[in-house]
Amino acid sequence: MARELYYHTLPARILHWINAANIGLLTTTGLYIRDPYHFPLFANMDIARKIHFIAMYLIIYGIVIRIYYSWVSKDYRELLFRFRDFKGFPALIRYYLFVSKTTPESGKYNAGQKLLYNAWAVLVFLQAVTGFSLYFPDALAGFVRALGGPVVLRQFHFILTWVFIVTVALHIYLSFLGGWSVIKSMITGYFPEGESMQPVSEDVEEVAEHCMKWH
Amino acid sequence: MANIDRRQFLKLCTASAAAVGLSQLWVPAIGEAYRKAAGGNPPIIWIQGSACNGCSTSLVNTVHPDMRELLSEIIDLSFHPGLSSGAGNLFIDGLYRIATENKGKFILVVEGAIPLAHKGALNTIGEDSSGKAVTLIDLLKNISGSARFIIAVGSCASFGGISAAEPNYAECVGLEKFIEVNKVINIPGCPPHPDWIVGTLAHLLLYGPPVLDDYGRPKMFYGGLIHNNCPRRQYFDNSIFAKNFGEDGCLLYLGCKGPLAHGDCPTRLWNSTSSWCVDVNAPCIGCTDPSFPDLTMPFYKRMPEIKGPGITSTADAIGIGLGVATAAGLGAHLAGNYFTGRIGPRKHKEEEDV
Amino acid sequence: MAERITIHPLNRGLRPLRLEVEAESGRITSARAGTTYYWDFEKTLRGKDPLDAVQITQRTNGLDFVAHTTASVRALEEMAGVKPPQNSVLCRNILLGLDIIYGHITHFYQTVVPDYVPFPPGGSSYGLPDLRINGEPAAKIQKNIWASFAARELIHRTMAVIGGKVPHICNVVYGGITYLVNSPDILKIQAILKDISRFITGEYADDLGTLENNYRDYFNIGAGAGNFLSTGEFTTGGPAGSLIPARALIGNKTVEVDKEMISMDCTGSKYKSLGPEGSLAAELEPVPDKPGGYSWVKGAVFAGTTCEVGALARMTVSGNPAIMGLGETAVSVLGRSRARFEECQILIARINGWLAQLLPDEEYALKSYVPEEGEAVGTAEASHGPVVHYVSVKNNKIHRYNVFDAFSWNLCPLTANRKNGPVEHALTGVAIAIPESPVEIYRVARSF
Ligand code: HEM
Ligand code: SF4
Numbered sequence A: 001m002a003r004e005l006y007y008h009t010l011p012a013r014i015l016h017w018i019n020a021a022n023i024g025l026l027t028t029t030g031l032y033i034r035d036p037y038h039f040p041l042f043a044n045m046d047i048a049r050k051i052h053f054i055a056m057y058l059i060i061y062g063i064v065i066r067i068y069y070s071w072v073s074k075d076y077r078e079l080l081f082r083f084r085d086f087k088g089f090p091a092l093i094r095y096y097l098f099v100s101k102t103t104p105e106s107g108k109y110n111a112g113q114k115l116l117y118n119a120w121a122v123l124v125f126l127q128a129v130t131g132f133s134l135y136f137p138d139a140l141a142g143f144v145r146a147l148g149g150p151v152v153l154r155q156f157h158f159i160l161t162w163v164f165i166v167t168v169a170l171h172i173y174l175s176f177l178g179g180w181s182v183i184k185s186m187i188t189g190y191f192p193e194g195e196s197m198q199p200v201s202e203d204v205e206e207v208a209e210h211c212m213k214w215h
Numbered sequence B: 001m002a003n004i005d006r007r008q009f010l011k012l013c014t015a016s017a018a019a020v021g022l023s024q025l026w027v028p029a030i031g032e033a034y035r036k037a038a039g040g041n042p043p044i045i046w047i048q049g050s051a052c053n054g055c056s057t058s059l060v061n062t063v064h065p066d067m068r069e070l071l072s073e074i075i076d077l078s079f080h081p082g083l084s085s086g087a088g089n090l091f092i093d094g095l096y097r098i099a100t101e102n103k104g105k106f107i108l109v110v111e112g113a114i115p116l117a118h119k120g121a122l123n124t125i126g127e128d129s130s131g132k133a134v135t136l137i138d139l140l141k142n143i144s145g146s147a148r149f150i151i152a153v154g155s156c157a158s159f160g161g162i163s164a165a166e167p168n169y170a171e172c173v174g175l176e177k178f179i180e181v182n183k184v185i186n187i188p189g190c191p192p193h194p195d196w197i198v199g200t201l202a203h204l205l206l207y208g209p210p211v212l213d214d215y216g217r218p219k220m221f222y223g224g225l226i227h228n229n230c231p232r233r234q235y236f237d238n239s240i241f242a243k244n245f246g247e248d249g250c251l252l253y254l255g256c257k258g259p260l261a262h263g264d265c266p267t268r269l270w271n272s273t274s275s276w277c278v279d280v281n282a283p284c285i286g287c288t289d290p291s292f293p294d295l296t297m298p299f300y301k302r303m304p305e306i307k308g309p310g311i312t313s314t315a316d317a318i319g320i321g322l323g324v325a326t327a328a329g330l331g332a333h334l335a336g337n338y339f340t341g342r343i344g345p346r347k348h349k350e351e352e353d354v
Numbered sequence C: 001m002a003e004r005i006t007i008h009p010l011n012r013g014l015r016p017l018r019l020e021v022e023a024e025s026g027r028i029t030s031a032r033a034g035t036t037y038y039w040d041f042e043k044t045l046r047g048k049d050p051l052d053a054v055q056i057t058q059r060t061n062g063l064d065f066v067a068h069t070t071a072s073v074r075a076l077e078e079m080a081g082v083k084p085p086q087n088s089v090l091c092r093n094i095l096l097g098l099d100i101i102y103g104h105i106t107h108f109y110q111t112v113v114p115d116y117v118p119f120p121p122g123g124s125s126y127g128l129p130d131l132r133i134n135g136e137p138a139a140k141i142q143k144n145i146w147a148s149f150a151a152r153e154l155i156h157r158t159m160a161v162i163g164g165k166v167p168h169i170c171n172v173v174y175g176g177i178t179y180l181v182n183s184p185d186i187l188k189i190q191a192i193l194k195d196i197s198r199f200i201t202g203e204y205a206d207d208l209g210t211l212e213n214n215y216r217d218y219f220n221i222g223a224g225a226g227n228f229l230s231t232g233e234f235t236t237g238g239p240a241g242s243l244i245p246a247r248a249l250i251g252n253k254t255v256e257v258d259k260e261m262i263s264m265d266c267t268g269s270k271y272k273s274l275g276p277e278g279s280l281a282a283e284l285e286p287v288p289d290k291p292g293g294y295s296w297v298k299g300a301v302f303a304g305t306t307c308e309v310g311a312l313a314r315m316t317v318s319g320n321p322a323i324m325g326l327g328e329t330a331v332s333v334l335g336r337s338r339a340r341f342e343e344c345q346i347l348i349a350r351i352n353g354w355l356a357q358l359l360p361d362e363e364y365a366l367k368s369y370v371p372e373e374g375e376a377v378g379t380a381e382a383s384h385g386p387v388v389h390y391v392s393v394k395n396n397k398i399h400r401y402n403v404f405d406a407f408s409w410n411l412c413p414l415t416a417n418r419k420n421g422p423v424e425h426a427l428t429g430v431a432i433a434i435p436e437s438p439v440e441i442y443r444v445a446r447s448f
């Protein structure tokens, strides 16, 4: 058996699945709240809303802890999308559009992944802003008004939901495309060496070691 | 006295300006007895802008107190277009005179929005004694500064309402966009409940301005969402929705805007507790909300539409479109992966080739 | 010596007016009557859900709003070719009837009376001349003004039981109504109707009598051209037809009204028609400084003539005996008030009848959809006169909407063939005693 690389630390994995569950619940309950007939996913409004209102707190905690963890474990070094990452895009796009055959070289995460994961933090923040304005229409009335009123916020909240759905779908698709090893790595933490979706450059291992210490 | 000839009339007009200015109202309240009862209370000047005047009609529906008590014992209504006997320039001059005499004291009530287009020429309310047309804007500029309090009655006066519905050719605005916001008390509603008007006036006279929310509405009436006090809330929570007119159940699917509109309709009830919108299976159309009617339309559909440059589409169409596009995109990509041999049986072949 | 008198505003009516008359030795030789504020929802309705028209157009007017709901849904129902259930027809009739009564009581006590009775009691009504009612009768009328407010509130209370809230009812929708009154509701309405009826047959009748006795001459003032129109109202679907026929009286000739014969004429108003010219479907462009335009009212004409509308027109075309009994003098300032009163009496009785006809367990709303495309005209009578709605629908959205109300008829601005509207007609020839306080003009113009 090939040597396995410790790829995802336990806290990262736990947080990943907590956040995934919350996003899943928020999206499904959200769709139900919007339109119970077309998205008959829950027994009734009461349950859907209660789940939504619990999960909305949890997703915020989840994201905040993930960011905190990223800071203490230093894995933001490979997660944070930086300006220079733009350089990685052309090759990546060529690869995804079947123009070039070779997987572009990058760090642990490629430019697209970084952008996506960072964007989710921003999206959750936006959902929290719009969502809490809907949740506290009186306490936040002035704020709601400044943002264009509840109707506008509700639409915005809903459109962002679809951004989540699309990006999460993309994420899941790419993970499956990566195969079982990719998915397994998020469960066990280990990823078979050599069988990478993208060639891993040197400094990743250093970070992985650092994480291991933490772990 | 009642029968006067021309000479006497002219004398009356010129010599006793005070009698003219005293009051223009023909309602019998305006006698000495009344003056004593409501004496000392700041007089109220009520003017109408771009509106259907349904707010005034609604005021007449006040029950406790009724119109008689209201006008003879509670408020000193000195001017109201529907109750004023003066016509023509007497109307305008009388209005100005009352305002001047009570400078800094009177309460100005405005019903209706203010059309700004064509410098206000789309709404001239009369002519003064010099024969000059007076626009609503002229009038407001002239007297609003000397009002002690200003009250916007109805959604038109508060936020523009129906008068300002897009495309808003007349460029109507609510009062707060016309004068400094902190001076205006908004009593929105299309029309507002008489209790909201009378109650606000009474509060103003007894205790000063009521506590207002961020939309300038008295919290005592607009403190809660319709939806939170709705008797059909159980139906909502249990997802029992009416789908056709005349059905029982929560009216969400028939377009109910109760979840966004503020007001105490479900508990106060309308027309001396006879009923209210949802009680007759009719959705709340959000008539007290600043977004009424532009964003609360369609009234009878769940989803307001999203307007973008060149597109008019429901949020769902956008959402579902995005979803379908994603599925199609990913599907195509998957196929691409398969045929280029990145995945599937050919994957190994390619590896063997290497 | 020619004299020009401008009255702006003439308040207390449905909407404020601007009147401009020319008088020659104390007699009016020509008159112009119009409104001075722009107000239309047609632009707003374009592109909207057809179902929304009922709510938006209702807000044309804070007094005659029920007629707008009715005309609006009737247009859509006609377009779809559906018949709303009997129960909903009856409920709409009741609401419309009550709204008409409301309009008449309001008109009498708020619009008319202050021009005849001194206010404050014993005062001079702000310097009006020719106030002939004094002492006891005047005091009674003054007292009844309060009673009229109470009666109005009662009418709205009964309407709210059916319509949810008033003003601006919420139960009338395309295909029927949203709520059918149950037995306790009906009992409540019947009980309140008794009070309303008492006020009408007691106080209202007395006060109108007082006015008539003191102002006999006003049965000979304010005649007009004598063309009348009613778009017909109050069918119950039965063989008897409608209570008020859709009929016009043009120069003593009776014509059955066909909606096709109604056309739009904006010659004297501040609109430019973008065509089709004269059609109810014409698109209008507001032109604030249009030469020759003096009013924001869109004119409506029937078979090319301007027609007087309202209670007098309805009572005339339906051959009401009391109005017929007045002969020539019916078409006058006080004839119009009398016609309003007669109509109130008829309607109160009918409303009780319609209530009794309701079948609480039967259907009251159709499960039907507005067609994707089409056009239609819906009409309904209001206290001041008929409301006409033109609607066309394209791709499930309103393409064009035009609203005409009583003002379009009675205040029809000068037409293309130089005809005056009924109010202008009625003003012409009226003698004025004191030009500084032309109470005669007030009385004539406010009689409509
Ligand atoms: C992060 C904090 C969030 C908060 C505070 C929040 C709060 C809310 C609230 C208050 C509502 C209105 C519920 C109602 O009116 O009954 C709502 C609706 C909804 N939420 Fe959230 N939410 C959050 C996150 C999310 C996320 C992450 C998603 C999806 C990815 C989401 C999707 C939805 C959807 C689709 C609706 C229905 C909107 C509609 O009715 O049009 N929410 N949310
Ligand atoms: S009917 Fe309207 S206000 Fe009442 S529960 Fe349903 S959505 Fe809320």
Ligand code: SF4
Pocket: B189, B190, B226, B261, B262, B263, B265, B276, B277, B278, B283, B284, B285, B286, B287, B288, C165
């Ligand atoms: S329930 Fe809604 S639509 Fe009805 S009056 Fe109250 S705020 Fe207006």
